[in-house]
Amino acid sequence: MDEHLESRLREELHRTVDHLQVSPDLWQKIRRRHRREPRQRLLAVATSMALLVVVAVAALPVVRQASSRPDDIGPTGSTGPAVISTPGPTLDPDQLAPITAEPAGPVRVLAHGEIEGRPWMFTAFRTTDGRLAWGFPQPNRDTVGGGWTGGSINPLRDDPLSPSVQINIGTARNHPSFVYGPVVKEAAVVRVQTPDGKIREVPAVGQDAGLAANFYAAPIPTGVSVDGVRVTAHDARGRQVGQAWKEVNPAAVPTTTTTPAATPTTTTTAGEMLVPGDPVPPGDELSLAFRSATHPGVLLTANYLDDREWMFVFFQRDQMACIAWLHGLGGCWGETGSAAALDGLPIRIAGHGGDAEGSQMYGVVSKEVTRVRLDLPDAQGQTVELRPVGQELGLDVNFFGVMLPGGTSFKAARVTAYDAAGRRLGNDRAAG
């Protein structure tokens, strides 16, 4: 690069800002804010897990009323924590008083156990507005979180469940983590593989709870990374009935280093960050870096939701063509998108899901589709126009996808495909 240009740039940069000084009262403002909002704020995640411990200790007598058969677990055996799948006590909704979802009736603990001497409990239930929710309750409404802590509660659409296994990860510094979520009804056991290669097998629970899905909750000991987990679901005969992966970006997970609380980022090519404002042009080849391997992929589109970036990529993994969403806190893996998925139709929803960070829908369209209209149902009343992507892949299908704010329900949402002349080619409707 031209040295003259560089030295001129240095000069100009300094000339532009070197006269600037901070406001005289800035330090006082900082001190005032610091005293108003004390130090614990950045420790919120860790604190919530600590609360889980505290409250769970309080709940111990309740939990122990139930069967104490430990399902000690794991093909690899060694560190499998005890998970008690026998239904636990019934909790009074009023006692729980969750903020984000109101139980429609009594809430029964579906799984509980101890990890590192600390009891925990997990439940799932139908909400008053007909959705499913799950999480780690604490039977004390006076605590932070209004009765829920140590993870999350996630209202979601009803059946059928797609994808077949969903992954939530609750993690905090110096505490056990939890990998948990809904799984298809036919699942009897769920195996959670952590990056250290260990597999922990936990029972799928909730078969008789009258819910549209079963659930699993796998406690992971302190110090075991959950930066990338693979979850497989199996029926009573051992057949695999679902699988999913999820990456948790290390930048979003509390660590013991002194690195500033970084803006969550998504790792892509050779450790390079994708920074919004500098989107990788569609069609760029990416190497999706996971803990153990990299996978070639092609970026279909990149965009931003709030201050989080998300990408829609096409890649190959384990002999399977996949479309994937990556956003600030990790990945949400879709299922195969290929010509066969269309089955002669112009458009087909491949999957939808989400968490508190964002809700995604994606699918496959035939080559003649140039516009997709997504109509969200009922009260949401939202219409989103989408442009199919993936032309650069040279496949016989293209793709569509959208990321909407967390909590958006795609239940009964409809996608309609149009060609370049504006003709309506067909539609598909999300389950619900």
Add this chain to the structure above:
Amino acid sequence: MGESDADREALAAHLFSTHAGGLLRLAVLLVGDRGVAEELVQEAFLRFLRAGDPIEPAAGYAYLRTSVVNLARSRWRRKLLEIRHRSHSVIEAVDAPDAAGKVDLMRALAGLSARRRACVVLRYYADLSVEETARVLGIAPGTVKSQTHKALSQLAERLKLAEPYWSVDRAAGEGGSTNG
């Protein structure tokens, strides 16, 4: 470590007295707005004060600088989202040379992506090495080189319209990355 809140606040006060101005100027170059820059500096110090982990005094400035850079990029994301929601053409309008041919440095910087802008500011204002810049941004040194090179080409292209003094030889860029 046994670091108390009072210790952390004392360290923060010291860092503020010695580095707040520099952080503000860095932030101004990153976000292009003095008021926003001051908010970022404020937020960076708050993060420093609230951080759960011990922070060595010698690492304090680096912590604050990285916070400012991350916060600036986070702001850029929101800004970009707003722009994109308004109109797809706005980005291009920002990128387009000023009709009157008068494009100043801040405007030219504003036309860069967040990452390229950060590379330029950290390399040529903060005088960080390629490796230091890579650490602050969390990207590979090679990426810093290529992004900086592309940023300089973009800046030169834009500023050349305002001031013929600016020029760039695209073929001379290190890393073999051309921006064409």
